[in-house]
Amino acid sequence: MRLEAKQLSFRYAKGEPPILEDVDLRVGAGERVALVGPSGCGKSTLARILSGYLEPSAGKVLWNGNILPKKGFCPVQLIGQHPELSVNPRHRMSKILCEAYTPDADMIAAMGIESAWLSRRPGELSGGELQRFCIARALAPQTKFLVCDEISTMLDVITQAQIWELLLRATERRGLGLLVITHNRALAGRVCERVVSLPEINCAL
Amino acid sequence: MTSKDTPVLAVRELQISFSMYRKGLRKESLRVIRSLSLDVRKGEIVAVVGSSGAGKSLLAHAVLGILPSNAVTEGEILYKGETLTPALQRKYRGTEIALIPQSVDYLDPLMRVGKQAACAGGGPEAQRAARAAFARYGLEPRVERLFPFQLSGGMARRVLIVTAVVARPALIIADEPTPGLGAEAATETLRHFRQLADGGAAVLLITHDIDLALHVADRIAVFYAGTTAEIAPAEDFKRGRDALRHPYSKAFLDALPQNAFKPIAGAQPYAGRPPQACLFADRCPERTNACAGAVAMRALRGGEVRCIHAT
Numbered sequence: 144m145r146l147e148a149k150q151l152s153f154r155y156a157k158g159e160p161p162i163l164e165d166v167d168l169r170v171g172a173g174e175r176v177a178l179v180g181p182s183g184c185g186k187s188t189l190a191r192i193l194s195g196y197l198e199p200s201a202g203k204v205l206w207n208g209n210i211l212p213k214k215g216f217c218p219v220q221l222i223g224q225h226p227e228l229s230v231n232p233r234h235r236m237s238k239i240l241c242e243a244y245t246p247d248a249d250m251i252a253a254m255g256i257e258s259a260w261l262s263r264r265p266g267e268l269s270g271g272e273l274q275r276f277c278i279a280r281a282l283a284p285q286t287k288f289l290v291c292d293e294i295s296t297m298l299d300v301i302t303q304a305q306i307w308e309l310l311l312r313a314t315e316r317r318g319l320g321l322l323v324i325t326h327n328r329a330l331a332g333r334v335c336e337r338v339v340s341l342p343e344i345n346c347a348l
Numbered sequence: 349m350t351s352k353d354t355p356v357l358a359v360r361e362l363q364i365s366f367s368m369y370r371k372g373l374r375k376e377s378l379r380v381i382r383s384l385s386l387d388v389r390k391g392e393i394v395a396v397v398g399s400s401g402a403g404k405s406l407l408a409h410a411v412l413g414i415l416p417s418n419a420v421t422e423g424e425i426l427y428k429g430e431t432l433t434p435a436l437q438r439k440y441r442g443t444e445i446a447l448i449p450q451s452v453d454y455l456d457p458l459m460r461v462g463k464q465a466a467c468a469g470g471g472p473e474a475q476r477a478a479r480a481a482f483a484r485y486g487l488e489p490r491v492e493r494l495f496p497f498q499l500s501g502g503m504a505r506r507v508l509i510v511t512a513v514v515a516r517p518a519l520i521i522a523d524e525p526t527p528g529l530g531a532e533a534a535t536e537t538l539r540h541f542r543q544l545a546d547g548g549a550a551v552l553l554i555t556h557d558i559d560l561a562l563h564v565a566d567r568i569a570v571f572y573a574g575t576t577a578e579i580a581p582a583e584d585f586k587r588g589r590d591a592l593r594h595p596y597s598k599a600f601l602d603a604l605p606q607n608a609f610k611p612i613a614g615a616q617p618y619a620g621r622p623p624q625a626c627l628f629a630d631r632c633p634e635r636t637n638a639c640a641g642a643v644a645m646r647a648l649r650g651g652e653v654r655c656i657h658a659t
């Protein structure tokens with residue numbers, strides 16, 4: 144199982160300079176890779192392309208050698224930097240949590256999700272509380288690869304360490320691959336086996 | 349009546365509760381901030397760190413007067429010695445007191461960002477100030493013509509900062525200003541806050557990035573479950589766990605990836621079921637039978653702590 148980016152290029156509009164150009168990247172089964180680079184170098188854009196939220200302008204994303212499925216559940220799941228932007232503000236948390244699958248009680252407890260939060264709407268939770276739902280939601284049984292885009296900067300450091308402990312356990316047990324975008328070098332060193340610098344593989348820069 | 353020693357911001361015994369409707373018509377009151385007291389003086393940066401959901405953002409929103417309508421507050425918030433009433437909050441908001449919000453969706457999605465920044469200052473002066481501030485934060489002039497959805501996370505964050513500081517407020521409340529900025533830009537932002545403070549502003553800096561905070565802050569307040577566990581000089585955080593007072597602050601440092609990366613188990617108590625004992629008791633390695641009562645804040649070694657056993 145592997146996730147590959149082949150000669151990916153991306154521009155937001157015709158005539159604008161490309162954000163990504165000829166990006167090649169390969170992450171193997173169960174591998175944990177950190178993606179680093181300065182603000183605005185295209186990390187989040189790449190994350191969205193790799194998880195099927197954006198179409199590349201050129202090049203392709205391959206999962207086990209095949210194009211990502213256009214319909215249905217995507218085996219590559221993205222957890223983003225802004226949980227408030229990745230949930231429907233009108234839905235209750237119970238509905239948001241169960242969008243892809245129904246997490247069991249163990250998962251809910253391990254994420255530190257209080258049952259009383261389930262009846263609230265996103266605006267009634269703190270940023271860190273909301274992010275726990277997004278992480279639980281992404282850990283569906285069908286998930287094979289996680290792209291984590293600055294997922295823990297809005298969590299307190301104890302919760303951060305707890306969540307990474309849990310994510311590492313889950314990835315190990317299920318053999319998930321992991322691409323971790325972070326500005327925190329110490330965190331990258333703790334969580335990942337290999338560090339890739341996007342400016343070095345992005346010909347647009 | 350403001351003397352030199354009057355804090356710019358003084359929070360006294362603040363409590364915030366939410367009245368929420370449970371199943372049927374039963375009403376539940378959820379006390380999310382309990383007995384919180386904190387000062388920020390002119391020229392000072394006070395960093396607020398602590399558990400997610402501890403009430404950091406709500407404190408910011410209470411000062412600005414932008415809590416949701418089902419929130420009930422008790423206690424007092426003083427600005428330069430004057431009680432902040434809703435009328436005063438409206439008057440000072442965006443001019444004397446500025447908020448850099450945690451969520452990037454506070455930007456007006458329908459207005460070009462350059463205009464938003466200039467509007468915050470008012471007048472033609474502001475236009476120039478906004479442009480200079482954009483440049484200082486590495487935002488090219490073309491960015492001014494963009495709409496919020498066209499910005500990267502880090503750019504949106506910088507626009508929020510520019511929008512807040514353009515009017516040269518006396519009190520700046522920054523709620524997680526650095527996520528998504530990148531190490532250099534984050535350091536540069538905090539250095540700018542330091543300059544604003546040195547120029548006389550009072551800064552309340554809410555952040556999870558304690559590592560960055562302790563290099564610019566004068567004091568650090570550690571929040572837990574809606575109250576302060578410890579308030580200490582930033583120096584003590586640099587010296588490490590043994591210089592700190594509260595077991596939660598020590599656990600906080602131990603969890604950092606550059607330290608042990610070892611989290612203590614458990615979560616902060618849910619506001620709907622507060623324990624009678626010390627709020628940290630169920631996770632505390634130092635707990636004894638004496639911790640069963642409510643614990644008050646007390647002065648200790650040039651700081652303050654809410655723990656009966658701290659030395």
Ligand SMILES: Nc1ncnc2c1ncn2[C@@H]1O[C@H](COP(=O)(O)OP(=O)(O)OP(=O)(O)O)[C@@H](O)[C@H]1O
Pocket residue numbers: 266267268269270271272297298299366368378380399400401402403404405406407416450619
């Ligand atoms: N509108 C609301 N109704 C009910 N409860 C709320 C509401 N807004 C916030 N809360 C609760 O108040 C508590 C404090 O929230 P707050 O947003 O201040 O946390 P925070 O310390 O800023 O956390 P984070 O570090 O995760 O941003 C949380 O437990 C949250 O669930």
Ligand code: SF4
Pocket residue numbers: 595596626627628629632633634635636639643654655656657658
């Ligand atoms: S009062 Fe007791 S339980 Fe609370 S932090 Fe101190 S030692 Fe721990």
Ligand SMILES: [Mg+2]
Pocket residue numbers: 269270404405406450523
């Ligand atoms: Mg917050």
